[in-house]
Amino acid sequence: MRATFANIYLDNIRHNISEIRRLIPSGTMICVPVKADAYGHGAVPVARVAVECGAEYLAVATVAEGAALRSAGIAVPVLVLSLPHPSELAEVVEQGLVPAVQDEEFIRLLGSEAEARRRTISVHLKVDTGMGRIGCVPGEAVRLADMVASSRWLSLGGMFTHLPVPDSASPDDEAFTAGQLSLFGDVVSAVRAAGISPGICHAASSAAVLRYPEASLDMVRPGLAVYGYYPGDVDASFLDGIRRPVLLKPAMELRTTVVAVRRVRKGQSVSYGRTWIAPEDCDIGVLPLGYADGLLRHYGGHVKVTINGRAFPLCGRICMDQCMVCLGNGSGVSRWDEAVVFGPRELGSAQDASGIACAAGTIPYEITCGVNRRVPRVYKNP
Numbered sequence: 443m444r445a446t447f448a449n450i451y452l453d454n455i456r457h458n459i460s461e462i463r464r465l466i467p468s469g470t471m472i473c474v475p476v477k478a479d480a481y482g483h484g485a486v487p488v489a490r491v492a493v494e495c496g497a498e499y500l501a502v503a504t505v506a507e508g509a510a511l512r513s514a515g516i517a518v519p520v521l522v523l524s525l526p527h528p529s530e531l532a533e534v535v536e537q538g539l540v541p542a543v544q545d546e547e548f549i550r551l552l553g554s555e556a557e558a559r560r561r562t563i564s565v566h567l568k569v570d571t572g573m574g575r576i577g578c579v580p581g582e583a584v585r586l587a588d589m590v591a592s593s594r595w596l597s598l599g600g601m602f603t604h605l606p607v608p609d610s611a612s613p614d615d616e617a618f619t620a621g622q623l624s625l626f627g628d629v630v631s632a633v634r635a636a637g638i639s640p641g642i643c644h645a646a647s648s649a650a651v652l653r654y655p656e657a658s659l660d661m662v663r664p665g666l667a668v669y670g671y672y673p674g675d676v677d678a679s680f681l682d683g684i685r686r687p688v689l690l691k692p693a694m695e696l697r698t699t700v701v702a703v704r705r706v707r708k709g710q711s712v713s714y715g716r717t718w719i720a721p722e723d724c725d726i727g728v729l730p731l732g733y734a735d736g737l738l739r740h741y742g743g744h745v746k747v748t749i750n751g752r753a754f755p756l757c758g759r760i761c762m763d764q765c766m767v768c769l770g771n772g773s774g775v776s777r778w779d780e781a782v783v784f785g786p787r788e789l790g791s792a793q794d795a796s797g798i799a800c801a802a803g804t805i806p807y808e809i810t811c812g813v814n815r816r817v818p819r820v821y822k823n824p
């Protein structure tokens with residue numbers, strides 16, 4: 443196997459799902475987003491664990507992601523969160539995926555594909571209550587719900603909306619989220635009042651699941667929390683503060699191996715651009731991972747690699763396939779020692795993806811999603 447690999451601790455995913463289950467009212471369903479290869483963790487293994495833990499739904503972004511779950515024999519309903527291209531609708535129907543719908547043209551196209559295949563498909567109507575991305579305007583929801591419900595080949599399996607700021611602790615953002623939830627509630631009531639069953643209603647991504655019990659509705663869609671990270675301001679101490687303590691455990695651990703230890707003299711430079719000059723004679727460890735593996739160049743100064751329980755900073759620019767770590771003197775690190783780039787702190791890593799993200803001005807989503815396919819995943823506790 444490659445000297446660089448990612449351990450995926452499936453037990454941590456199981457633990458995170460059970461933490462989420464504990465927070466939501468009993469009877470609330472869980473939809474686990476496994477889009478983007480389960481945020482880099484591997485869609486099929488994560489989907490299997492999610493289903494084993496009782497998740498009733500999975501969610502993907504693309505039709506191909508949904509089809510891959512079906513090919514792996516996963517049979518639970520799979521919500522397609524983004525809008526596909528019309529040429530993909532035949533596959534939506536054939537694979538029995540549950541697309542988000544938001545407009546008349548799309549509903550009509552989908553209806554014809556379903557009719558052509560003599561297959562009824564369930565859809566979820568997306569309502570834009572303030573995300574400003576996809577979804578119908580609230581005033582059109584009844585008409586569109588009726589269009590779905592009265593189509594012979596479509597059924598209204600659910601209605602949903604998405605929140606742009608559930609992870610923010612600012613009072614304005616909290617008020618915005620409350621306004622969205624109340625608007626969505628009104629839209630669902632209007633659909634009911636028109637004699638149409640809205641199906642499964644859902645609104646909450648991780649942050650809302652963790653902090654707003656009133657956002658759970660019929661189903662929740664926590665992604666990030668399942669992978670073990672707290673969203674934005676909604677961290678462990680925030681949750682303690684609102685008496686909803688939650689312990690999330692990161693599931694991914696990015697590991698590599700010191701493939702060479704080299705002695706550099708004071709004044710010698712390391713890597714492209716010669717941005718790092720040895721301040722004294724010291725040892726440098728070479729690690730076989732770089733930006734093509736997802737360790738982006740701008741993370742450089744923020745990454746501390748743990749080797750034999752000690753944290754060392756990277757030095758010099760991260761290259762496409764390699765990077766260097768400054769070992770100083772007398773580190774005791776030798777060639778072929780394993781190095782942890784990020785992972786669960788309780789397993790000895792100096793930082794998790796959220797630590798790098800915070801320091802590098804990005805979000806943990808981007809760090810785990812960025813770990814390239816070239817990095818083999820090793821599944822622990824399958």
Ligand SMILES: *Cc1c(COP(=O)(O)O)cnc(C)c1O
Pocket residue numbers: 475477523604646647648649663664665666667673
């Ligand atoms: C990705 C996504 C989620 C999950 O969001 P997290 O912040 O990872 O919990 C939920 N709903 C929609 C519509 C999404 O696109």
